[in-house]
Amino acid sequence: MSEQLQRKGPLAGLRCVEFAGMGPGPHGAMLLSDLGADVLRIERPNPSEFTINPVTERGRGKITLDLRQPGNVGKALEIVRHADVLIEGNRPGVMERLGLGPAEAMAVNPRIIYARMTGWGQDGPLAQRAGHDLTYLAITGALHTFARPGELPVPPMNLVADMGGGSMFLVLGILSALLERERSGLGQVIDAAIIDGVATLLAGAVGHVSTGGLSLERGKNTLAGASNYYRVYLCKDGGEFAVAAVEPQFYRALLDRIGAPPEWVEDQYDQSVWPERSAAMAAIFLTRTRDEWTAILEGSDACSAPVLEFNEAPSHPQIADRNGYTVHHGLVQQTPAPRFSRTPGAIAPDEAGEVMLKRWLETRATRRGTKPAVR
Numbered sequence: 241m242s243e244q245l246q247r248k249g250p251l252a253g254l255r256c257v258e259f260a261g262m263g264p265g266p267h268g269a270m271l272l273s274d275l276g277a278d279v280l281r282i283e284r285p286n287p288s289e290f291t292i293n294p295v296t297e298r299g300r301g302k303i304t305l306d307l308r309q310p311g312n313v314g315k316a317l318e319i320v321r322h323a324d325v326l327i328e329g330n331r332p333g334v335m336e337r338l339g340l341g342p343a344e345a346m347a348v349n350p351r352i353i354y355a356r357m358t359g360w361g362q363d364g365p366l367a368q369r370a371g372h373d374l375t376y377l378a379i380t381g382a383l384h385t386f387a388r389p390g391e392l393p394v395p396p397m398n399l400v401a402d403m404g405g406g407s408m409f410l411v412l413g414i415l416s417a418l419l420e421r422e423r424s425g426l427g428q429v430i431d432a433a434i435i436d437g438v439a440t441l442l443a444g445a446v447g448h449v450s451t452g453g454l455s456l457e458r459g460k461n462t463l464a465g466a467s468n469y470y471r472v473y474l475c476k477d478g479g480e481f482a483v484a485a486v487e488p489q490f491y492r493a494l495l496d497r498i499g500a501p502p503e504w505v506e507d508q509y510d511q512s513v514w515p516e517r518s519a520a521m522a523a524i525f526l527t528r529t530r531d532e533w534t535a536i537l538e539g540s541d542a543c544s545a546p547v548l549e550f551n552e553a554p555s556h557p558q559i560a561d562r563n564g565y566t567v568h569h570g571l572v573q574q575t576p577a578p579r580f581s582r583t584p585g586a587i588a589p590d591e592a593g594e595v596m597l598k599r600w601l602e603t604r605a606t607r608r609g610t611k612p613a614v615r
Contacts, residue, residue, distance in 0.1 A: 248276065248583050248584070249274070249275045249276020249277075249576075249580075249583055249584065249585040249586065250275055250276055250580055250583040250585070251272060251275040251276040251277040251585075252276035252277075252583070253276075253278075254272065254276065254277040254278065254324050254325065254418075255277070255278045255280070255322065255323045255324045255325070255600060256269060256272050256273075256277050256278065256279045256280070256323060256324065256325040256326070256327060257279075257280050257281075257282065257316075257319050257320055257323040257325070257326050257327070258279055258280070258281045258282065258300070258326075258327045258328075259281075259282050259326070259327065259328040259329070259330070259335075259340075260281055260282060260283045260284050260287065261328070261329035261330070261357070262293070262329070263329070263373075263398065263402045263406065263407075264329070264357050264402045264403060264406030264407035264410060264434065265327050265328070265329035265357040265407070265410070266293060266296040266297055267296045267402070267403055267406075267407040268327060268355075268357065268406075268407035268408075268410040268411050268414075269281070269296075269300070269327055270295070270296045270297070270298060270299065271407065271411050272325070272411065272414070273298070273299035273300060273587075273588050274299065274576035274577075274585045274586070274587060274588070275576060275585040276583070276585060276586075276588075277325075278301070278596060278600070279299065279300050279301070279588075280300070280301045280302075280303065280319060280323070280593055280596050280597060280600075281297065281300045281301065281302045281303070281593070282302075282303055282304075282305050282307075282316060282319070283302050283303065283304040283305070284304070284306070284307075285304055285306045294569060294571060295571060295573045295574075298568060298569070298573070298587055298588070298590075299587050299588030299589070299590070300588075300590065300591075300593075301590075301591045301592060301593040301595065301596030301597070302592075302593045303319075303593035303594065303597065307338050307340070308338075313338060313339045313340060316340055317339075317340065317344060317345070317348050318348075319597060320340075320345050320348060320349055320352060321348045321349050322349075322597075322600040322601060323349065323352060323600075324351070324352070324353060324418065325352070325353045325355060325414055325418070326345055326352055326353070326354050326355065327355045327357065327410070327414075328340075328354075328355070328356060328357070329356075329357040329358065331358070331367075331368060332356075332358065332362045332363070332367050332368065333368075342354045342429045346427060349427070350426060350427060351421060351425065351426065351427045352427040353414055353417045353418060353421065353427050353428065353430065354427065354428070354429045354430065355410055355413060355414050355417075355429075355430040355432060356429065356430060356431055356432060357406060357407070357410050357432050358431075358432070358433055358434070359371040359372070359375070359376050359401075359406075359433065359434045359435065360376075360433060360434075360435060361431055361433030361435065361436065362431045362433070372398070373395070373397075373398035373400070373401040373402045373434075374395050374401075376401040376402075376405065376434045376435050376438060377395075377396075377400060377401050377438060379435065380405075380435055380438040380439050380442065381442065381456075382400065382401075382438050382441070382442055383395075384456070384458075385445075385456050385458075385461055385464050386464060387458055387464070388458060388459065388464070388465055388466065389458045389459040400438065400441070401434050401437075401438050402434065404437065404438070404441055405434045405435070405436070405437025405438035405439075405440070405441055406432070406434040406437055408437065409432050409436070409437035409440070410430070410432040413430040413432050414430065417430055445463070459511075460511055462486065466511075466514060467511075467514050467518075468513075468514050468517035468518040468520075468521050469483060469484075469485045469486065469491050469494065469508065469517075470483065470484050470485070470486060471483065471518065472547060473521060473522055473525035473526075474522065474525065474526060475525055475526065475528060475529050475530040475532075475533060476525075476526055476527060476528055476529045476532075477529040477530060477531075479529060479530025479531070479546065479547070480530065480546070480547035481525055481530055481533050481534075481544060481545070481546055481547060482544060482545050482546075482547055483521075483542070483543065483544045484543045484544065485542055485543045485544070486543070488505050488508060489541070490541050490542060490543045491504075491505050491508050492505045493540050493541045493542040493543075494537075494540075494542035494543070494544060497536055497537050497540050497542050498521070498524050498525070498533075498536070498537075498542075499524065500520070500521065500524060504517060530546050530547075531546070533546070534546045551572075553565070554572060563575055566587070568587050573587075575587070
């Protein structure tokens with residue numbers, strides 16, 4: 241029995257066909273693979289450099305099909321026939337024009353979970369427009385909060401929209417649809433739009449705004465660097481240190497460790513003192529190096545941490561203790577998350593796409609998931 245067949249992740253036995261794309265779609269498929277699913281990726285001929293990512297494409301079987309050539313759409317539908325989940329990230333209408341839309345997929349497999357990953361969604365005035373992480377953040381109201389007064393917002397890479405609002409909600413939708421399929425026996429289409437996911441990520445902030453506990457206005461947003469107790473400071477050696485002492489007891493611990501006046505805790509939330517306190521704390525942090533501050537604040541509840549570069553992160557004691565990173569195919573990359581007590585995930589070994597498909601065909605008749613749909 242192959243290593244692939246012995247996988248014990250919580251999604252072992254799940255079969256996913258992924259139509260090659262970039263960004264949140266491949267990332268979502270990686271998450272499924274890490275947790276035990278078979279992922280068979282249908283590659284485009286001569287993929288561009290933007291669609292190749294050895295980390296988010298790990299643990300796959302891969303088959304190259306030119307879907308514009310006669311006969312290859314039929315081959316793709318035959319793969320879909322044996323899958324549980326389909327992931328695609330094209331603009332609305334592309335899969336339909338190819339003959340691989342939801343209607344065609346469900347005609348050959350009424351149990352398929354057809355997951356569509358886009359930025360703007362399947363409908364609306366922007367549905368056919370190009371976009372990227374930053375533009376999705378812009379129209380949801382999220383990007384405006386990533387700046388101080390007089391400064392422009394800083395793009396948070398593509399972590400918040402593509403991965404947070406995109407792939408995480410894609411996977412949530414897939415797992416929810418799979419659970420529902422256990423009751424109905426039927427598949428369904430998932431419209432996973434990044435703008436919807438980002439709006440949902442804002443729920444916590446919006447809730448606090450409604451109660452007066454938070455402002456999203458620049459210069460008043462505690463969680464966007466306006467306050468002196470929730471921001472990043474420069475150290476003597478050019479290193480950086482993050483402090484997030486929002487609650488009074490944690491703020492008190494921070495003040496004690498850095499030698500700041502303890503009475504500051506009495507008017508911690510008075511916005512009028514934030515600029516002066518921020519300047520004073522900036523001067524304090526400039527007196528020592530990042531590593532010196534790490535040693536001083538270590539072991540306290542000051543809610544603070546050194547700002548590490550990516551190449552430093554794997555050796556941080558907390559991350560190293562949990563084996564947060566590993567080396568796979570010569571690249572340092574993240575280990576599967578979340579973690580399970582009985583059925584831990586793992587980075588799947590690469591498998592030839594033809595071998596994976598052959599295994600699907602051989603075991604089709606004995607799979608639990610092949611029972612007829614309930615109508």
